Each structure stands twice: as structure tokens, then as C-alpha cells.
Amino acid sequence: MNTEPLGARVARRLRDARIQAGMTVREAAAELAISHTLIVKYENGVVAPSFERLQSLAAIYRTSAAALLAERDEAIPLLAVLDQATEEEIAQFIQLMKHAHED
DSSP states (O other): OOOSOHHHHHHHHHHHHHHHTTOOHHHHHHHHTSOHHHHHHHHTTSSOOOHHHHHHHHHHTTSOHHHHHOSSGGGHHHHHHHHHOOHHHHHHHHHHHHHHHHO
């Protein structure tokens, strides 16, 4: 189980996602028409973004809100794949996981 508090985890991932997207704080702020200081506050865990803002941040950083909120860092690549999968692919994945747990 992850002992890092959710707020700290989201703050860290927001900063990491922005950097991964190749954006500066000012560029991210301009994209969302908010102040750059608010982005800094999100990334420092001083202020928590609303879910709607979290989705907007995820979109400009080319990730998902689920990835930003994930319990474990190791789950993020799987969440990225599932986020792009079709309903049929997700259903197949679920079936595979069910069979794996039965063995």
C-alpha cells in the first residue's frame, strides 16, 4: 500500500506530467487561462485542483486523471493503455485477468 498521501502524490504527478509534456509552468497556465501561481500551488500541494481542473490538466499534459490519481506509480502505464482501449479490448482484458486469478 502506498503511504504517500494522495494530495502529495497528485502534486508530484502533476509536476512530473507537465515536465514530461515539455511545458513550463507559464505555458500550462496560459493553456488553461489561469495564473501560473495556481499551477505552482497545485504542484506544491498547497491547493488541490477540482476534478474538472484535474481533467483539464491531464488533457494538456497528455495523460489521464486516473493516472494522476493512481494508488501506485506502477499502475500508470496500464492505465494509459486502458484509457486508449476500446470497450471490446477492455472486456477481453478483464476476462484474461479473471482466468489468471482462477489458476
